[in-house]
Every structure is written in C-alpha cells, then in structure tokens.
Amino acid sequence: MSDQLEQTILRLATRPLGLVNAGWSLLDANAALRRCLGVEASRPLTSMPDWLGHRWPLDPDYIARSPADCAIDIPQVGRLCCRGQINRSDNEPAFLMELHSPLRFKAHPASFNHSDWRTLQLTKSLEQERGRFRATFEEAPLGICHVLPDGSFLRVNRTFCDITGYSEVELLRRTFRDITHADDLAADMAHIELMLAGSIRRYTLNKRYLRRDGTFVWAELTVSLVRTPDGRPSYFIAMIEDISERIRTEERLRLAAKVYEHMCEGVFIADRQLNLLSVNPAFAQMTGFCEADCRGLSLTMLLSERQPPNFFQTLSEQLHEWGTWQGDVWFSQRSGRTFPAWLSISGTRGQSGEWAHYVGVFSDISLLKQNEAQLYQLAHHDPLTAIPNRLLLQSRLEHAINLSQRQRKTIALVFIDLDDFKTINDTHGHLAGDQVLITVAQRLSNRLRSGDTVARLGGDEFVILVENTPDEFDMLPFITSLLDCIREPIAYKDGVSLTVSASVGVSLYPHHGEDAVSLIDSADRAMLEVKQAGKNAPAFSRGRD
Numbered sequence: 127m128s129d130q131l132e133q134t135i136l137r138l139a140t141r142p143l144g145l146v147n148a149g150w151s152l153l154d155a156n157a158a159l160r161r162c163l164g165v166e167a168s169r170p171l172t173s174m175p176d177w178l179g180h181r182w183p184l185d186p187d188y189i190a191r192s193p194a195d196c197a198i199d200i201p202q203v204g205r206l207c208c209r210g211q212i213n214r215s216d217n218e219p220a221f222l223m224e225l226h227s228p229l230r231f232k233a234h235p236a237s238f239n240h241s242d243w244r245t246l247q248l249t250k251s252l253e254q255e256r257g258r259f260r261a262t263f264e265e266a267p268l269g270i271c272h273v274l275p276d277g278s279f280l281r282v283n284r285t286f287c288d289i290t291g292y293s294e295v296e297l298l299r300r301t302f303r304d305i306t307h308a309d310d311l312a313a314d315m316a317h318i319e320l321m322l323a324g325s326i327r328r329y330t331l332n333k334r335y336l337r338r339d340g341t342f343v344w345a346e347l348t349v350s351l352v353r354t355p356d357g358r359p360s361y362f363i364a365m366i367e368d369i370s371e372r373i374r375t376e377e378r379l380r381l382a383a384k385v386y387e388h389m390c391e392g393v394f395i396a397d398r399q400l401n402l403l404s405v406n407p408a409f410a411q412m413t414g415f416c417e418a419d420c421r422g423l424s425l426t427m428l429l430s431e432r433q434p435p436n437f438f439q440t441l442s443e444q445l446h447e448w449g450t451w452q453g454d455v456w457f458s459q460r461s462g463r464t465f466p467a468w469l470s471i472s473g474t475r476g477q478s479g480e481w482a483h484y485v486g487v488f489s490d491i492s493l494l495k496q497n498e499a500q501l502y503q504l505a506h507h508d509p510l511t512a513i514p515n516r517l518l519l520q521s522r523l524e525h526a527i528n529l530s531q532r533q534r535k536t537i538a539l540v541f542i543d544l545d546d547f548k549t550i551n552d553t554h555g556h557l558a559g560d561q562v563l564i565t566v567a568q569r570l571s572n573r574l575r576s577g578d579t580v581a582r583l584g585g586d587e588f589v590i591l592v593e594n595t596p597d598e599f600d601m602l603p604f605i606t607s608l609l610d611c612i613r614e615p616i617a618y619k620d621g622v623s624l625t626v627s628a629s630v631g632v633s634l635y636p637h638h639g640e641d642a643v644s645l646i647d648s649a650d651r652a653m654l655e656v657k658q659a660g661k662n663a664p665a666f667s668r669g670r671d
C-alpha cells in the first residue's frame with residue numbers, strides 16, 4: 127500500500143483509524159481518531175509518542191503484545207483491532223489500527239472539554255451498563271460468540287475459548303467453518319441459509335467443534351441473527367454448550383440398551399420388593415412371558431415350586447443385606463414346564479443409599495444339568511448293566527457306615543460271584559456272557575428294597591448293600607431267594623437257554639469290618655471259601671483274621 131493510498135483510506139474512513147509502529151507509537155491518525163483522542167488537527171502526533179500508556183494505564187501483558195496480535199478488548203481503552211500490516215515507504219513496519227469505543231474517549235477527563243457534565247454522566251452509566259453486559263458475556267458459563275455473516279468470529283468469550291482450546295486472538299482469525307467437524311458443516315450451513323433468508327429466527331443443533339489439540343468436542347449450538355435497522359444481517363449470536371459428557375452418557379446408555387436387547391441371557395429389572403419392572407427379549411423367549419405379562423409380578427411367581435423351603439425368604443434377606451445373590455433356581459415357563467437356570471442378582475442403590483433396584487441375569491442350564499447327570503452316570507455306573515459301579519458302592523457304603531454309627535444299625539454286604547462264567551463266554555460267545563450279566567443285574571435289582579444298592583464291581587462280581595439289617599439269621603431267606611433268582615434260566619437267541627449259579631459271601635457291619643474296604647474284603651473272603659467248597663451256596667464271614 128502506498129503512503130498516498132494509506133492516507134486516503136485514513137482520510138475517508140469515518141471510523142477511528144490510525145497507524146502505529148511495532149512499538150505502539152502513533153504514526154498517523156484520521157480525523158475520527160484525533161477526535162477520540164482529543165488531538166487537534168493542527169497538533170503533530172509526534173507530541174504523543176506513548177499515547178496509550180500515557181493516558182490510560184494498560185495491562186502489562188497487552189503492552190508486551192505486538193499490534194499485529196491485537197484484536198482484543200482492553201478494559202481501560204475499549205477494543206483495538208489490527209486491520210493489517212502496512213508497507214510504508216520507509217520500510218518500517220506499521221499497522222493499521224481501528225479503535226472501537228469513541229464514547230469512552232469522549233468521557234475521559236482528557237477530552238472533558240468536548241463534553242458537558244450531563245453527557246459525562248450519561249456516558250458513565252452507559253459504560254457501567256456496558257461493563258455489566260461485557261461481564262455477562264465474558265463470564266457466562268456457556269460459550270458465546272458473535273459471528274459475522276462471512277463466518278468470521280467477531281467476539282468470543284472465555285468459555286468458548288475453553289471449549290475449543292483456542293485463544294481469543296486465534297479464534298478471531300478464524301471462521302466457524304474452520305473449527306467445525308466436516309461431517310457437521312452441511313447441517314450448520316443449511317440452517318444459516320434458512321436464517322439469512324428469514325425462514326427461521328433461531329436454530330439449535332448438536333455439532334462437533336475441532337479443538338486446537340486435534341480432538342473434537344460435542345456441543346449444543348443455539349444461533350440467532352442480529353440485523354441492522356434496515357434489515358441487513360449484522361452478526362449471529364451463538365451459544366455453545368459442551369455436551370460431550372451428555373453424549374458419552376447417551377452413548378453408554380444406547381450401548382447398554384443394545385446389550386440388554388441382544389443378550390442371550392435372560393435379564394430382568396425389579397424393584398426392591400423384587401417385583402418385575404422390565405425384562406429383555408431373551409427373558410421372554412426363555413420363559414414365554416413377555417414384558418407386559420410380567421410387569422409388576424413378583425419374581426416368586428416366575429420361580430417354580432421346586433425351590434427348597436424358605437428359598438425366597440433367604441434370597442430376599444441376602445439381597446437386602448449384601449445386594450447380591452447367585453445360585454441355581456428353577457424357572458416356570460408359561461407352558462407349565464420348568465427349567466433349571468443359573469441366576470445372578472445384583473442391586474443398584476438409589477439417591478438415599480438404599481437398594482433401589484435389582485438386576486437379575488440368568489441362563490438356562492438344562493443342557494449343563496443333563497451333561498452333569500450324564501457325567502455322573504458315567505462316573506458312577508457300570509456301562510453294561512447300568513447299575514452302580516464300585517465308586518458309587520464305596521461312597522454309599524461309607525455313608526451307610528456313618529449313619530449306622532449314629533443309629534446303631536447293622537449293615538450287610540453280600541458279595542456275589544457267578545460260577546464258571548468263563549464257560550458261558552467260551553461256549554456261547556461274549557455277547558451271551560453280556561446278556562447273562564445284564565439279566566443277573568436286573569433280577570438282583572428287582573429283589574432289592576428301596577434304599578439298598580446292587581453294584582457291579584467288575585467281571586462277574588456283584589455286591590449288594592443292605593442297610594438296616596437286624597442280624598445275620600434274617601439274611602438267609604433273602605440270600606436264598608437271590609441265589610434262586612440267579613439260577614433261573616436266561617433266554618438267549620435261537621431258543622438257547624443259559625443258566626448260571628453264584629457263590630455268595632456275606633459280611634456285617636460292625637461285626638466283620640469297621641470300614642468300607644475291610645467290609646468288602648471280608649465278604650469277598652467268605653465268597654472265596656464257598657468257591658473252594660464247591661460253589662453255588664452262601665456263607666457268612668467268619669470275622670476278622
């Protein structure tokens with residue numbers, strides 16, 4: 127810009143404009159600025175080299191700042207804006223300054239000659255009012271900014287600076303578009319168009335501002351437009367609230383709702399009395415009861431009567447005390463069927479610290495129970511005959527011994543070994559031998575009273591545990607009937623009939639052994655004596671050696 131052009135601009139401008147050098151010395155001033163400063167046209171500007179500092183005490187930070195960075199409000203001066211650097215013929219850097227707030231200058235004692243007392247009073251109260259508005263703008267807990275129709279920021283407050291992470295000077299050099307997330311710009315622009323066209327008076331939208339550190343912040347933006355008296359757009363007023371936390375919470379809730387909807391486990395929310403408030407789709411699928419069916423129903427109504435006595439009372443007490451409970455339960459379905467479930471309940475506290483709600487999560491463990499039962503069956507039963515094996519016999523025998531010690535009752539152990547069983551295998555084949563073993567197991571089982579156990583120890587050996595036996599003489603008819611039923615012919619294929627006899631040894635607790643192993647051993651030895659004596663007969667143990 128030539129010196130001549132620069133002087134023309136200064137002369138023609140009606141706003142207070144001046145030129146300052148990098149050290150803030152006033153190089154030139156137009157008539158408006160001279161009026162503000164109270165400097166007559168004839169007086170040379172060189173007479174006031176430190177015009178700002180001389181007349182108004184300045185913030186030291188501000189003085190340290192170069193005019194190039196200046197676009198801020200200075201409490202004692204008003205608003206100074208740098209409108210650009212001027213290339214002067216002497217090559218010394220100079221800056222075109224604009225001064226807002228001529229009123230203030232008129233009110234200053236230095237220009238008191240230009241005002242009468244009433245003007246001064248009026249100006250003072252206007253200044254106070256203006257101070258209050260400025261404080262409201264500056265200290266508002268909401269981000270506030272004034273934006274020119276071209277999108278550049280005219281004024282921004284501290285909260286908006288905090289929200290975006292930019293300083294005021296940095297923002298005043300930018301447009302709102304520069305700091306709007308690309309995905310949110312179109313919506314913002316569309317609203318602005320409507321507002322400029324006069325179709326809407328204000329709009330609110332959630333958008334993301336790009337922060338100085340490269341992150342973005344969610345904000346709720348409310349915008350209105352200030353027009354000039356002749357209706358032309360002057361500037362937008364934008365209020366910005368940081369809603370990142372709200373958005374994060376909403377996202378968490380949406381995610382939680384999705385999880386709730388799509389979980390494979392049944393979920394219910396209940397009040398503190400365990401009345402159901404809400405259930406998820408998996409709950410409805412598993413029980414057959416939808417949310418409308420069970421809202422308000424007590425959890426007890428959905429649990430089957432297969433629960434142990436006092437179950438619900440214990441559960442409620444534990445929940446009220448600890449806020450959590452977990453364990454096996456039986457749920458009732460709408461069809462009347464019941465299914466086992468693993469249920470875990472935990473409480474959430476209300477404002478007062480009391481348990482307010484309980485959230486229950488359960489999964490159908492029918493399959494698990496079936497597998498468990500199968501595993502138990504496999505581990506405790508003989509696969510060929512399906513009767514208990516040695517492991518289960520031992521455990522029942524130990525349990526019976528414990529009981530007998532307390533109740534002083536006798537236990538009898540009957541050891542059965544089939545006679546010449548190998549011959550059946552050798553003569554008719556292994557399958558025939560299997561058939562004999564299965565049939566003998568069935569016949570023995572049929573002879574037992576409930577509470578007694580028949581087990582296959584392996585090979586052709588069976589043991590019967592008879593609990594609550596008064597004395598050995600009462601056993602004889604029973605054992606004789608066992609031998610009889612074993613000897614009955616066994617029909618095999620092609621009309622072949624198989625017969626087998628057995629040798630039997632009997633031991634009694636506590637007379638012939640004090641634990642499971644010694645009792646079985648005694649009965650085994652009694653049976654072996656029968657074998658040696660010719661087989662096909664019973665014998666009682668003769669006691670410990």
Ligand SMILES: Nc1nc2c(ncn2[C@@H]2O[C@H](COP(=O)(O)OP(=O)(O)OP(=O)(O)O)[C@@H](O)[C@H]2O)c(=O)[nH]1
Pocket residue numbers: 510543544545546547548549551555556557558559560563584585586657
């Ligand atoms: N079919 C079949 N045979 C089995 C099974 N387990 C063992 N055995 C056979 O059962 C026979 C048991 O024979 P032993 O008890 O030793 O002899 P035994 O022929 O019964 O003669 P004594 O006991 O002296 O009367 C053996 O030949 C085994 O191979 C089985 O699950 N099925």
